[in-house]
Amino acid sequence: MWTTPVAMGLQYVVLFAYVATAAAWPEIEDWTPGFHWTRKMTIKNPENNPTFNYAELGSLxxxxQVLEETSNDTYFLMFRTEAPIDGYRCVSMTLNLTSRTNKTANFTIxxxxxxxxxxxxxxxxxxxLKQADYLxxxxxxxxLKxxxxxxxxxxxxxxxxxENDNSTCYSRSTPFLDGGNAAEGDGxxxxxxxxxESLLYVDMYVVYNQPECYILRSPATLGGCDLWLRKAELKKIVDDLGNQIVREEQTxxxxxxxxxxxYENCTATEQQTEFVKSDVEDGIERWFQDIVWKRVSPDCILAFMLACEKPVFRVYNPITCNSSLTEQDVSFS
Known part of the structure; x- marks a missing residue:
């Protein structure tokens, strides 16, 4: 557990990062892709020396630590900035450590x-693993095989x-990813x-972690970020809402x-039924996402906003995923 001076130090670091990000935000927000940046180009990687990577402040x-925490608790994928997961919901992850010496484990998703x-x-x-020049x-x-x-x-x-002359171009992962090496996935x-990025592996970079949540960024998700929330915190949000979820669904x-x-006393057509179902699913997910966003630890949300901007894609439906939060057995195919 962090001591009071360490915690205060982290607050100052976060504040500094927030101010710096706010100053640079317009440039990032207005960026649009370009393909003329192969000449006079300097490749840089700001995450090799991140603001948070100071041993005296504790590891973020x-x-x-992510592997150890996931071996003790289940984490749910709540927010994603890139790469929609169409056709799937209620994504959660647990882990079984296989070697502390080699720092290996099995993820069950x-x-x-x-x-x-x-x-x-x-x-x-x-x-x-440790990325280049990291502490x-x-x-x-x-x-995945x-x-x-x-x-x-x-x-x-x-x-x-x-950096190309006076312009800055951002890539979602390593520059000039060789598409010929991309692995063919399955389902x-x-x-x-x-x-x-490879037939042999996928890398997930830890942007931020604490016991309640962690944020991963991966070239394999178009450089986007995923926020994983611990089951206990998610269940508390759902329990606190009580019947509000059902009432919102009915509305x-x-x-x-x-x-x-x-209309009342009329039988809906198959097309109307599908439209209503789609509207309700979309609406309840948006409604629930807004609630979770406000109730998750401010540290998790601030880290996500600074490193990843706002979430775009939803992965959790509070109606569909209810059984995965209860003591009921979840049946697998």
């Missing part, structure tokens, strides 16, 4: 297939940018990691039926 980007309407799971092997292990490297990933090559960094893992259903011409 510790991959091994559970998810709900919305088309098959059933829970499934898949297990991948991972290890904690601690900050990378979780996964092999059922074997343990190699420790080489050394991870280069999760967010690289190039859920292909959607979870759509742009796998959304009534509004959608009116908008789609489904």
């Amino acid at each position: 980007q510790d991959a091994w 559970t998810f709900y297939d919305t088309e098959e309407k059933e829970y499934e799971n898949v297990t991948i092997q991972v290890r904690a 601690l292990d900050n990378v979780v490297r996964a092999n 059922g074997t343990l990933p190699d420790a080489t090559p050394v991870p280069p960094g999760s967010y690289t940018y190039a 859920f893992l292909d959607d979870l990691f759509p742009v796998q 959304l259903k009534k509004e959608s039926e009116q908008n789609n011409g489904v």
Whole structure:
């Protein structure tokens, strides 16, 4: 546990990072892609010496700590900035440590297939690694083919940018990713990691971690970030809401039926039924995401906003995923 001076130090670091980010935000926000930046180019990686990477302040980007925490608790994927996971919800992760010496483990990822309407799971092997010029292990490297990933090559960094004269161009991962090396995924893992940088591994960089949540960024998700929330915190949010979730669902259903011409004592067409279902699912997920965003630890949200900007894609539905939070057994295919 951090001491009071350390905690105060972290607050000053976060404040400094916030001010610096606010000053640079307009440039980042107005950026649009360009392809003329191959001449007079200097490759830089700001994450090789991040603001938070100071031993005296405690580790906020510790991959091994992420593995240890996930071995004790279940974490749910709540927010994602890139790469939508179409057809899947209720994505959670648990872990079994296999070697503390080699810092290896097995990740079991559970998810709900919305088309098959059933829970499934898949297990991948991972290890904690250190990226170039880093003080601690900050990378979780996964092999999606059922074997343990190699420790080489050394991870280069999760967010690289190039300076070309007076302009700055940002890449979502390492620059000039060789598309010919992209692995062909399969089903859920292909959607979870759509742009796998290698046939042999996927790297997930720890942007921020604490017991309540952790944030991972990966070139395999188009350089986007994922926020994973501990089950205990998620369950408390759901329990505190109580019947509000059901009432919101009923309100959304009534509004959608009116908008789609489904009137009382009338039988809806198949198309109308699908429209109403889609409206309710979209509405309840947006509503719940806003609530979770306000109730998660401010440290988690601030770190996510500073490093990743605002979340775009939703992965959790409070109606569909309820069984994964209760003591009920979740049936797998």
